[in-house]
Amino acid sequence: MHTDDGDAEAPLRLALGDEDATRSLAAQLASALLPGDLIVLEGPLGAGKTLLAGALVHALGVPEDEPVASPTFALVHEYEGPSPLLHADLYRLGSPEEVEELGFEERRDEGAIAVVEWGERFADVLRPDVVVALTITGDSSRSAQLRAESERGVALLRALGAQTR
Numbered sequence: 066m067h068t069d070d071g072d073a074e075a076p077l078r079l080a081l082g083d084e085d086a087t088r089s090l091a092a093q094l095a096s097a098l099l100p101g102d103l104i105v106l107e108g109p110l111g112a113g114k115t116l117l118a119g120a121l122v123h124a125l126g127v128p129e130d131e132p133v134a135s136p137t138f139a140l141v142h143e144y145e146g147p148s149p150l151l152h153a154d155l156y157r158l159g160s161p162e163e164v165e166e167l168g169f170e171e172r173r174d175e176g177a178i179a180v181v182e183w184g185e186r187f188a189d190v191l192r193p194d195v196v197v198a199l200t201i202t203g204d205s206s207r208s209a210q211l212r213a214e215s216e217r218g219v220a221l222l223r224a225l226g227a228q229t230r
């Protein structure tokens with residue numbers, strides 16, 4: 066049956082009134098993610114990219130007592146959930162070749178889920194499914210705009226939209 070629920074390719078905009086709202090977005094994303102998905106998180110320093118990534122890692126089944134810190138120096142941290150989870154921060158990387166060497170493509174083929182901070186500069190190499198753009202709107206409030214960048218991303222946002230409505 067066809068249900069008219071709007072343009073599935075339109076970005077999904079959410080107000081995140083406090084940290085818990087960001088955590089529940091992470092939980093909703095986690096339940097819609099599939100092996101091989103790659104999500105890019107964009108937004109300025111302090112926007113909440115690492116908080117969202119950490120909440121996502123925990124929502125995907127990594128124990129809460131395992132802290133998720135910014136992988137600024139290591140570039141990529143790996144966690145064991147039901148699927149391998151890669152949390153990357155590419156702030157320090159300068160060239161697409163360096164990004165290619167990190168091997169996201171191969172890891173996705175093996176079923177890893179990846180969450181990448183500062184990845185928008187390398188979108189051509191990373192081929193994200195969804196980009197989550199965070200904006201600082203107040204001391205404890207943020208807004209999120211989620212846009213699909215692949216066919217899989219469209220399906221992912223559709224699943225997410227059904228939850229957040």
Ligand SMILES: Nc1ncnc2c1ncn2[C@@H]1O[C@H](COP(=O)(O)OP(=O)(O)O)[C@@H](O)[C@H]1O
Nearest residue numbers: 083084087110111112113114115116205206207
């Ligand atoms: N609604 C919110 N969502 C996410 N983080 C928030 C929110 N409100 C306040 N914060 C704070 O903003 C900061 C975000 O830091 P972080 O996640 O490291 O940002 P980034 O990785 O984007 O630089 C944290 O100190 C967090 O406590």
Ligand SMILES: [Mg+2]
Nearest residue numbers: 114115135182
């Ligand atoms: Mg960060």
